[in-house]
Amino acid sequence: MASKSESQVQGKAEAAPPGEIETLLGEVLEGLSPEISSARGAVSVKVPPDRLKEAAERLKAAGFDHVKAVTGIDRPDSGEIELVYHVSSYLDPRLSKWIVALRTTLPRDNPETPSLYDVWPSVKYHEMEQREMLGIHFSGHPDPRSLLLPESYEGVPPLRKDFKVKVEGINA
Amino acid sequence: MSEEEHVLELLIGPQHPASGHMRLVAKVDGDVVVSLRPDIGYVHRTVEKLAETKNYIQIIPLIERPPLADTANHNLGYVLALERLLGIEAPPRAQWLRTLLAEMTRIHSHFYGLGIHGIMLGSSTAFMWAFWDREIMIELAQRLTGARLTYSYMIPGGVRRDLPPGFEDEMDKALRYLERRIPDYHKIFFDNPVTRARLEGVGVLRREDAIRLGIVGPNLRASGVPYDVRKVDPYCAYPELDFNVVTREEGDSLARMMVRVGEIRESINMIRQILKKMPDGPILEERYLKMIPPKWKEWMAQHRRIKLPAALISLRPPKGEAVARVEAARGEAVYYIVSDGSPKPYRFRVVSPSIRNVVLFEHLIRNCRVADIPAIYGSLDYFPPEADR
Amino acid sequence: MVCGISGSMWLGDLERTARKAARWLVERTPIRSLRDWGIAFSLWPVHFTTACCGAEFAAASAPRFDAERFGFLPFVAPRQCNLMLIEGTLTKKMADAAIWVYEQMPEPKFVIAMGACAIDGGIFWNSYNIVRPKDILPVEVFIPGCPPRPEAVARAVIKLQKRIRRGEAIGLKV
């Protein structure tokens, strides 16, 4: 079903045939032990945390010129925080049809990763947001302020799973 | 005297006629802004966290609140992501109806931005006219959906209502009126020598900077990048519509405003095409349609709307994740859902266009005059609740 | 009186006395009703958008609904206004600003809370970052709706006008 909707959507815009983007990513990220998978129209590349920056640099060189979203996913069961950069391209029409999820996992108790601000300046506010929402430390990020929460906010970062909010009785 | 000593720090907002729901911390040297830092988060209502506590269908109204002037496009983005996750697809008529509402919303959202830009430059007439013409699209959207702004019109697998009787004629009248109005705006606002003087060459965003900073929407297109999700990754009925991506090369405040005006024209054309080519058929996906008890069928046909099937209330998408993007009025909106198979999303990420454009404040409002702050701010069509979520 | 020669001793607390006298004068019926009439038809809300209801608030003063008919003119700085509209959700960060703005407004001043969020959180009722306006400000009129229609804003203004002219408004009693 899912593939049907994709092919219908992309069929009209001379999409790159499925598989091409994976091959391309495989070539670009050769040697960084990437795990490439695609599902539901999104391609995702998983790299080890220490290879993240290098992978980003290579992707940038390959034409992925901006980041659409930076998302941290807290997974307390496995003790990890998954960090996803959704990257794409404005200029290269072949790449801009795709949103590539560049992902890595960080340890939950000390999530630290180099900031990709040097590679993609467009991550600036996204990384700030993930920092305060999930407590991920982006080393080398130029702006140490908090973004959305009040300066005085203390406690568990709100998007961690152990930060509980009230829920409606009927669903609880 | 050191550099710091003759710099005055101006706190603009959150209570300021032109700050909106945010604070701009401007360092001013005489009449020149040395640097400006946006302080956002004044409308941070934790949509992403609350979404984790809500059923998938309950998230639709939730994500409509932050981008209040541009609800339908965001609703659409979320529903597309959810449909990808569920592996369903809306029937053709529903797709066209979605496109129709999305374009109507784009028109009134652009008028909203235009009006706010007008009042920031001091032209109360531009504000009032834009808000008047905006009401026309709002009124028609209200006939279609039942609400002024928060439509919750698109649901997974389709839309809530069909076209009301007589809608095409009303819309035709409205479109002809709007087309007549745009020259009036040119007379009083766009071609006004004062507007020109205030906007031309002010806040120039160069092409490479726009790409580097990941700017979206009309702000990007005004810098000469023809990136529009409706063309690049077409969704709904856009592949079958004939429209141009409006771009300008200058990248200044005037260009950003004129791109919006151009998009209003394009949307008017698109709505005409949509109403002409709209296919017949059901407005809800078959599998949900089957779940509706037969006794409601007649009621649905009579009222030209659907009864929400119970299955939608506790949707349980399979484990996995989906990402969808739409071209909302202010730019590209990205919706990212991670599901763990439960009725509530495991992680829900909204990247609204405004949060991606917020970087422009510190980039553009630098080495310009104090009076340029509202001129540039208005041209960005930045809506703080949308950025803060 | 004999031993105190300082100015305040001779004059008394001039300012307080003057204020008391002024208040006494204002409380007399003809002046009072004149004042209340003036206030009722000159409700100027301060330009303080707290959340997304601001879009509908703007529509309320725009041509189709034209709240200026009631003498309702959104104005720029708190010092010149006498009405504060909480336009939707009040986040914690914004609540500080809201109290500041309210404190800066001259008396008599009134507060209208607009939108379900401003009543009890609305759709964001369980958000960790919101404040209920009724906890921090003396709200005169609540406007339900999410977002309320511009007509509802106009209705709230009329209601507040009536309350003021009847002398029931909280803002008059402070």
Add this chain to the structure above:
Amino acid sequence: MMGLLEWILDLLLSPWLFVPLIYPGLISAFAVLLFIIWFERKLAAKVQLRYGPLYVLKRLGGAIQLVADLLRYLFAEPIVPDQADRLAFIFGPILLFASSYIAAIAIPISYDFYAFRSEISLLVVLGLNTLAPAFNLVIGWGSNNKFGLIGGLREGFLITADEIPMFVSALAMAVLYGTMDLVRMVELQSEWLWGIALNPLAAVTFFVLMLLSTSRFPFEIVEAESEIVMGPFTEYSGILYGLTMGASYVKLYVLSLLFAILFLGGWEPLPPLEFPGSWLILPGAVLFLKALVIMCLSVFMRAVYPRYRIDQALRLAWHYLFPASILSVFLSLLVLSGWSI
């Protein structure tokens, strides 16, 4: 008893009291204030497809809206911020208002009714008019608010930019008429043509500078609300704010009277009517109506134009209006030589 009334009437009708106090002085200034702000709001509303103030008095289209606003200001708490300079803060608006209307005393209402007639009454009006902006500076400084300070400084920049060309373009008319006596100017205009026909350049320049110096659109720079809130008046509340807001309108009123006298023939032509008091009422009314038309035209600009940036306004004043005012002097000479031939 009758004697007392007559004595009071006589006293009031004596030009030394009537001119500063009633017309064109304080009371008429207040009346104009109440009217013109309502008119401005109503006119803007008309252009903007709205009603504007209405329900306060529906039969007259909300004409007493400003009375309601005034009452509210009157009874609002006047706040003096702790950090403000108390003296400057309180007396600034009063002096601003006073200095805005003080120039009215030198304006004659008819050939034989004026507070004083002088060979240089034009200079007196122009000179007294330049007082007001200084108090804007005082207010901006005294209220100790950053926006107020910026607004005050903007006023400081604009003083020179608008007053000098304004002087020159007014003096161009003095060159033309060969006198600085306002009464004589009206006399001459009734013999020749109206000033606006003789020297349109000076009239246009003067009108634009009038907008600039009273901060009407498109030059509403000192209190540009989307930039610096209310400029110098940001911290003012209650009746003190009412005074600051009224001051610019009163200044506009005085300048409109001057414009009517300089360019529109003053109180000429008089309608041929006779009734008790017509010697005073008729010329006064004609002059008043002309001034009112000018004022309405200036407030109408709000509905048409956005506002200029300060550097653009200064450039406009120095690069275009100042040369234009100089040119208008030459134009006056040209017209004069043409006339004598």
